[in-house]
Amino acid sequence: MDGTAIGHVRRFQRTVTQRIGVLNDRFLARDRPLGQSRVLWEIGTGGSEVRALRARLELDSGYMSRLLRCLEADGLVVVDCGGTDGRVRTARLTPAGLAEHAELDRRSDEAATSILQPLSEAQRDRLVAAMSEVERLLLVSMVDIDALDPHHPAARHCLQAYAAELARRFESGFDPARSTPLDDQDLRPPVGLLLVAMLHAEPVGCVALKSRPGSVLAEIKRMWVDPSVRGLGLGRRLLAEVEARAAGRGVRTLRLETNRALAEAIALYRQAGYQEVAAFNDEPYAHHWFEKRVAVTRAD
Structure with missing residues (x-):
């Protein structure tokens, strides 16, 4: 990693933490530090399950409990066990907590105004645009990609969302029963692989690899990115990750097919070095077939 880039990131962190008041134990001039204020704000007016709150903020259970x-x-929050599962705890704001939530919102607006006010209109536009870009890039850096069993709830969510989107976008809809069969067993090692991208403990993308043990040929299947994170380069990252995993298995050639309605996917594949080839299967929903040679990374 470039040491100069690391230095820039650290300097940016120091500037931001000082400017937004993180170093002060009385965040926004209230009687609590930023951590407590952020948790109170995240609980929100509708309450939140504690485990979802912990996952969203990426805090360990001990610190969250404190x-x-x-x-x-x-007197700002009550935590109780509700529903049929007594292990599920829910945090809710008390009337005093709701009032504090509203006050935090008001003071946060004032703090943001104090940052923008000294700047010219052009400088404000530059700062807001730069902040938006930084936020998007930080979100990308927070995404974790890992292999999951197709029965995992996050995996099921992605596969179902994938099929639902194809049904909306394809001219004739999408019926998985008509498509080339891809069973759960096809997505498990040693035959296959299913990679799932997670952000704030929520599934936001997936891609699958289908092959045969010892084969130098494999197919990429089920590429999907949640609309909420499109434009962040996650599709490119998923593609690069599945290519690396395939190369690590000794795969030399990757194939995939796609529908003409998926213009973004077609552009991504071409940019990533995939070449259009003649049809290599009879997938009824495919209009384009692609192929790419990859460098084997494992020792033969």
């Missing part, structure tokens, strides 16, 4: 206890002690 933050919630502090907020409970101040």
Whole structure:
């Protein structure tokens, strides 16, 4: 990693933490630090399950418990076990907590205004645009990609969302029963692989690899990215990851097919070095077939 780039990131972090008041134990001039204020804001007016709150903020259970206890002690939050599963705890704001939530919103607006006010209109536009770009890139850096069993809830969500989107976008709809068969067993090692991208503990993308043990040929299947994170380069990252995994298995040639309605996917494949070839299967929903040679990374 470039040491100069690392230095720039660290300097940016120091500037931001000072400017937004993270170093002060009384965030926004309230009687609590940023961590407690952020948890209170994330609980929101509708409440939140504690495990979802912890996953969203990427905090360990011990630290989250301490933050919630502090907020409970101040009379701002109540945590109870509801529903049929007594292990599921839900945090809700008390009337005092709701008032504090509204006050945090008001003061946060004031703090943002204090950052923008000294700047010219052109400088404000530059700052807001730069912040938006930084936020998008930070989101990309927070995405984790890992192999999951096709029965995993996150995997099922992605596969179902994939099929639902094709049904909306294809001219004749999409019926998985008419498509080339791809069973769960095809997505498990040693035959296949299913990679799932997670952001804030939520599934936001997937891609599959289908092959045969020892084969130097494999197919890429089920490429999908959630609309909420499109434009962040996640599709390109998923593609690069599945290519690397395939190369690590000794695969030398990757194939894929796609529908003409998926213009973004077609552009991505071409940019990634895939060449259009003659049809190599009878997939009824395909209009384009692609192929790419990859460098084997494992020792033969």
